[in-house]
Amino acid sequence: MFLTRARPISLSADELGADPAAAQQPQRDPIDVDAWVRFPETPVRVCGRAVAWTDRAVCVEFTMKDRATHRAWVWASAVDRRSAR
Numbered sequence: 354m355f356l357t358r359a360r361p362i363s364l365s366a367d368e369l370g371a372d373p374a375a376a377q378q379p380q381r382d383p384i385d386v387d388a389w390v391r392f393p394e395t396p397v398r399v400c401g402r403a404v405a406w407t408d409r410a411v412c413v414e415f416t417m418k419d420r421a422t423h424r425a426w427v428w429a430s431a432v433d434r435r436s437a438r
Contacts, residue, residue, distance in 0.1 A: 361425035362391040369426060370409035388413045389431040390423075403432060 383402035401415030411432045416422045
C-alpha cells in the first residue's frame with residue numbers, strides 16, 4: 354500500500370498569460386493573501402503569500418496542516434489580499 358499526499362493543481366503555462374520564464378521571477382515583497390487552490394479531490398481556501406504573478410494569474414505559496422509547503426498558480430480572481438489587522 355502506498356500513501357501519497359495530494360498536490361495542488363496549478364494552471365498551465367498557456368493559462369498564465371505571459372512568458373512563463375518571466376512569470377517565474379519571484380517578487381521581492383510577497384503579499385499575504387487568501388486564495389482558492391484546487392486539489393484533485395476539492396478546492397481549498399488557503400492562507401498564503403503571493404510570490405509571483407501575471408496579469409491573469411498568481412503564484413501562491415502556502416503551508417498545509419501537515420507542514421508541507423506548496424506553490425500553485427491560480428486565477429487572479431481566486432485570490433484576495435489579506436487586510437492588515
